[in-house]
Amino acid sequence: MIExxxxxxxxxxxxxxxxxxxxxxxxxxxxxxxWPLNQxxxxxxxxxxxxxxxxxxDEDSIEEGDESGYVSVTVKSKVTYEFIIQEQKRFDDLFSxxxxxxxxxxxxxxxxxx
Numbered sequence: 001m002i003e004x005x006x007x008x009x010x011x012x013x014x015x016x017x018x019x020x021x022x023x024x025x026x027x028x029x030x031x032x033x034x035w036p037l038n039q040x041x042x043x044x045x046x047x048x049x050x051x052x053x054x055x056x057x058d059e060d061s062i063e064e065g066d067e068s069g070y071v072s073v074t075v076k077s078k079v080t081y082e083f084i085i086q087e088q089k090r091f092d093d094l095f096s097x098x099x100x101x102x103x104x105x106x107x108x109x110x111x112x113x114x
Contacts (some may be wrong), residue, residue, distance in 0.1 A: 052073050
């Protein structure tokens with residue numbers, strides 16, 4: 001019998017359930033990406049996270065009024081619900097004084113990008 005995880009009913013746990021359905025290896029260490037802040041805060045971000053990369057907004061986003069883009073930060077870790085929640089809070093706390101927040105994360109794995 002395969003034991004299923006019992007994560008909460010929220011959007012982060014939904015992604016973890018999708019990974020589980022795709023036979024994601026939760027025991028391995030993976031690159032987990034987070035996008036905490038907008039483009040206007042690049043200098044402050046690079047002081048705190050020198051390896052951060054910036055993604056400028058695409059044409060569709062600009063047409064919709066979103067010219068902010070985002071910052072991508074990669075962290076190596078095992079993928080667990082607790083880790084995802086902890087990292088989002090860490091980025092929220094790290095950049096809240098700049099008006100930044102973490103609103104997205106992703107993981108690259110052999111079962112596909114989520």
